Amino acid sequence: MNARMHANAFALACALAAAGSGGAPAFAQELPAMQHPHQPAPSPAAPASTAAPAAMQDMAMPPASPPPPRPARQPVPRPAAPPAVALHTLHMPSMPAGTSADGRSPDYSDGYDRGSMPGMDMPDDPRVGMLLLDRLEYVHSRDGGHATVLDGEAWFGRNFDKLWLKFEGERAGGRLQDFRSEALWSHAIAPFWDAQLGVRHDFGAGPGRSWAAIGVEGVAPYWFETEATLYLGQGGRTAARIAVEYEARFTQQLVLQPSLEANFYGRDDPQRGIGAGLSDVEAGLRLRYEIRRELAPYVGIVWRQRFGRSRDYARGQAEPADDLQLVAGVRAWF
């Protein structure tokens, strides 16, 4: 299951990268202003009587005259939206297939524009934001060591475009060990998926590293919350990160959350203790109790495993190459 998830996510990330190089994903969000096929071109002789809006205040009788439509004008035909990029294959595998090519026009305006009446208040694309502290936790290692971990994200924006910030860091022995921060533009590309493009910077032990980031985030079929991101760093460094989460609800408040995260690197970075290839995997199982939707304490166990040269580097630092941890923390969002 997880292997397939990874494969999917990688395919997705690759498709995305391909799309990115070929220009912005071409999803039809703007309507092509097409004539309804059954409609003749609107007659320019549309009624031109315009009742002044002010006259509507406190008048003896309402206007019997027609409303204030502008004289009909020929809609400007725009090219139909090009077909979707490769992500189309991801779009609802269980849904009836279909293409936009044989679709009807959604435009029944016959060239009429919306009226000019002021006062409309219909915020269908509002600015919304959220701060999620997914994990604010105390970690107790098998060898008796302990650390604190902060993992979360914040976003702000509209329906299809958001500024997305991610952060994940660990503090142990009185200093910041590792801290990943990302700032991304997140753009909706499918009902359950956003494409993300931005930058990442790593703080903590060793020199800081900066990366360009491109990836996807969304909900895969069967409710797997998935993140898959590719990174390009200075001097030809590359990296990839996959994170998958699931929520199993035992009651309306008690939720078991398995999670899996894996990091890959294109080359060794001894100064940060990172080896090429699959560097580390972290599998977690956290049981949280939602006191409120927004506030949930939890306990859990986490297994962390380093691989390859990362494993060697860790041993060199007298750090465990693998660790079974007990964690306790709180999940909160605002």
Added chain:
Amino acid sequence: MKHMIRDAGPSVGMPSRRRFVQGLALGGTAALLGGFVKPLWALDGPNQPHVLSGTEFNLDVAEVRVNYTGEPRLATAVNGQVPGPLLRWREGTTVVLRVTNRMRVPTSIHWHGILLPAGMDGVPGISFPGIAPGETFTYRFPVRQSGTYWYHAHSGFQEQTGLYGPLVIDPAHGERARNDRDYVVMLNDWTDMDPDRIYAILKTRSDYFNVRQPTVPEFTRDAATMGLAGALRERAMWNRMRMDPRDLIDVTGFTYTYLMNGATPVGNWTALFRPGERVRLRFINGSANSYFDVRIPGLKLTVVAADGQDVEPVAVDEFRIAVAETYDVIVEPHEDRAYTIFAQSIDRSGYARGTLAPRPGMQAELPALDPVPTLAMVDMMGALGEGGGHAMHGTQQEPMGMPGMAKAHHARSEFHNPGVDMRIDFPRTNLDDPGAGLRDNGRRVLTYADLRTIGGSLYPGPVTRDIELHLDGSMERFIWSFDGVVFSKAKPIHFRHGEHLRIVLCNDTMMNHPIHLHGMWSEVESPEGEFQVRKQTVNVQPAQRVTYRVKADALGRWAYHCHLLYHMEAGMFREVVVA
């Protein structure tokens, strides 16, 4: 695992829910009056405190303090009341309504279901600029119809915060049948939360208010009874689709206190009768975002009007009332005892409740909430889900020889659109389905197939064209639209003045949508295309196709939208131009 199906027992929920559901005995503005004053709106009964009748009305919109749950809040009230006063007009007169805004924000009142000139319709940005703070707007129009209607704000979320009230129009030539008593029963949903916050939460986490999500124990229980494979199969499609079969309504009893004529369930609004009398109950769903299933255990409900229009009487045990619909019901209690008027929300997360009683202070047994409904295959797959349903693989194959099968014609804008999470190619067209939660419940439940407007269509001429519109959405992103295009990105829909057209609505979502056309009737057709019932709000069930005729005889610009307030705000709204 997450998102498992099957009915759970009633009543699971967050700890604080009971308080919300039950409310305070001294709810609403009654508390302001310093005593226990229940808003009894009998038209012909013993108590008629808040009725305004005649042709001239002065209505003041202002904020008032209310307390339904123990937490004081501000509500938007008309003449200091929530709901606002019952307005009683007479067909054939001309009414003048002076509405004064005594708040710091603009307001408006829309006369729901009333045929009137476009400038009097009360929708800011379409019919008029709204009523600015301190201003008075005078509505004046002839009354050309009779029946049960209502009025409400069309500004921001004021419809949620209390700006609504009942509207009853007496026929010019008397009622069709004599009734001994006549009561309005208005149903509303109150929340202590700021509706802007509710909207922001829905945009962030659309399942926030759903406290009936499928759970692991339900799955194990199913696996025990039907085998692991069966339990998995039943859940497979929903989980693959990332849909929750319990996602019946976006905002629930988790935050709502359901009101009957402004009274909480504990407040127990009471209507009096003498055994043997004919009592007319005018049900109005004036809520912002709630469907109710209404029944009075022990009494048959004879439905005599829908949306203000008389229908051939039909006796039922129960009916579902969509947001903005009205149903007039006759009951004839013969026993000298109390009866509970029970209106449970569609997701069984709460109820509004009142009592019919021979004397004040009585109450009858309160029925238990029904099991939490779970959507069926027909709610996801339309016609292909009938008879059990099969998984969809690739393209839906056109079923051969199935009667009443209609193919949906999707708009180009519904494809490759992150705001459209599903499309139904073969919607169901039958009107005789009471809907999820009411199917096979052992009671006779009203459906649209039961409703036949007396006298038939007002416009017997042929229909000259169809306009097909699809009800679309993304549950996850909380985006709602017609044809995948939200209001702010959409052009108006043009009706040619005088034409007789057919609206074809296909619901590509798994939620009900009550669709309301301002200014003109919606004459619903049977699946065979025959006239069925005249309405002002047409409910379209999940994966259903409903058609209705419109005579475009009202010049001007009109609102056309889903009457679930949060769906309307999220884009399921269009402007209609009749010219």
